[in-house]
Amino acid sequence: MNHFSKDTKTALEAKEEAQRIAFGPVVFQAAQTMRRNGLLKAIREAGKTGITIEAAAEKTGLSHYGARVLMEAGLGMGALIVNDDRYSLTKTGFFLLSDPLTAVNMDFIGDVCYEGLADLDKSIENGKPEGLKVFGEWPTIYEGLSKLPKDIQTSWFNFDHYYSDGSFPLALPMVFETGVKNIIDIGGNTGKWAISCAQYAPDIHVTIMDLPGQVNMAMERIESLGLSDRISFHPVNILDEAQQFPRGHDGIWMSQFLDCFSDAEITSILKRCNTALDENGYVFILENFWDCQRFAAAAFSLQMTSLYFTAMANGNSQMYDSAVFKKCIEDAGLMIEKQIDHIGEGGHTLLICRKQKATQHFNHP
Known part of the structure; x- marks a missing residue:
């Protein structure tokens, strides 16, 4: 693949990308939260005219503060745009909400992997899946797959x-x-x-x-x-x-x-x-x-x-x-x-x- 043979970013682009990596876990959790609490859906249903923070909070049952911090995070991650205080979905936001592939990947990472990935460094050092202990004391996930909680199993099998x-x-x-x-x-x-x-x-x-x-x-x-x-x-x-x-x-x-x-x-x-x-x-x-x-x-x-x-x-x-x-x-x-x-x-x-x-x-x- 030629995608990995050259460094094509300018220094500024590279520094911006580094910040996205630095805040990657926060971006993921914000996007996952908006998927699951109905905020992305409420914004999509508002169509091209968009929706205010106040209206989105009322429609979803969120506090004004909760809707505001998530929607502003949505701007930074490229999922939302804002014009005249009205927020609407970008193409990225649409895929976060509606694309089956994205949904499967996000649920797998969020439900199966997220907590355990905090032990990635120990796993590399020891050659063992150290993050698996968040679910049980098995040598590999395969021995424990039939014993995982049903929602975790669902995300894994999906x-x-x-x-x-x-x-x-x-x-x-x-x-x-x-x-x-x-x-x-x-x-x-x-x-x-x-x-x-x-x-x-x-x-x-x-x-x-x-x-x-x-x-x-x-x-x-x-x-x-x-x-x-x-x-x-x-x-x-x-x-x-x-x-x-x-x-x-x-x-x-x-x-x-x-x-x-x-x-x-x-x-x-x-x-x-x-x-x-x-x-x-x-x-x-x-x-x-x-x-x-x-x-x-x-x-x-x-x-x-x-x-x-x-x-x-x-x-x-x-x-x-x-x-x-x-x-x-x-x-x-x-x-x-x-x-x-x-x-x-x-x-x-x-x-x-x-x-x-x-x-x-x-x-x-």
């Missing part, structure tokens, strides 16, 4: 699913045009991919592999849909290298899964995928790589999401640069047969991998 949901329908034909029929879904979570596969074609069988807590959540949903004969379950701790993957499948699928692990752990998982497959099997990896994005804002979002993994999830993973991932694939004895970028709004990349041939020299595509 974030996770928003990015995958738009890409799954596009990826399905790419996967099954290879001819695979019996696949393992590693990190199957709530079963969305497995269900999509079973509904895509009647002759496809999926085995979900995940931690017991996640498997139980997926099992309830799949049983309610009457798909238990098409979807099997294999509870396992993927990080336990003694746990080999079941054989007899012609494909292994991992969506937004391997980014939950360190480089070495990714290589270990992929080696076990290699061992489990026969010579004609496929490994399908769907990931968001920050260097494969069309827009700088998308890359920025992924780079910042990496710090959720550092402080909250496990302390040692991230949203990866694709070059790091490709090295793991090569070290696991696999090769990339095809790379498909820019899948869906989430900007996913699908890597279709096969076993390396003994006589073949690996070249990255």
Whole structure:
């Protein structure tokens, strides 16, 4: 990406940007508060004529002081403009209020990450998700995911699913045009991919592999849909290298899964995928790589999401640069047969991998 190869700001612009970073937590909390207390909605409903502080306070039930400090903060963050004491939304304010992607991101950061990110420095020092203790004493968030408060779970799953949901329908034909029929879904979570596969074609069988807590959540949903004969379950701790993957499948699928692990752990998982497959099997990896994005804002979002993994999830993973991932694939004895970028709004990349041939020299595509 060329976005990160040059410093294009003037000194004044750079200093202004530094101040925005310095006050970033305040900006976030002000925007989140205006989203949730109805202030942005009240301003939008006033239309182009705008609304006074007094009228906005009355409409939302806020004090005059509360409406005033938030609306003035809205000016500074670029969400509002004011003319003749009447405030109205900018395009930024509109997206803060009405854009589903922005809502998912803000709820995830506010509900799941915000408090724990205060321990980012300790997480970096110790290689552990020190911020996770705000929710419980688990080694990673995945062991505790089924035990989180419902509102926190909702924000976590909404974030996770928003990015995958738009890409799954596009990826399905790419996967099954290879001819695979019996696949393992590693990190199957709530079963969305497995269900999509079973509904895509009647002759496809999926085995979900995940931690017991996640498997139980997926099992309830799949049983309610009457798909238990098409979807099997294999509870396992993927990080336990003694746990080999079941054989007899012609494909292994991992969506937004391997980014939950360190480089070495990714290589270990992929080696076990290699061992489990026969010579004609496929490994399908769907990931968001920050260097494969069309827009700088998308890359920025992924780079910042990496710090959720550092402080909250496990302390040692991230949203990866694709070059790091490709090295793991090569070290696991696999090769990339095809790379498909820019899948869906989430900007996913699908890597279709096969076993390396003994006589073949690996070249990255």
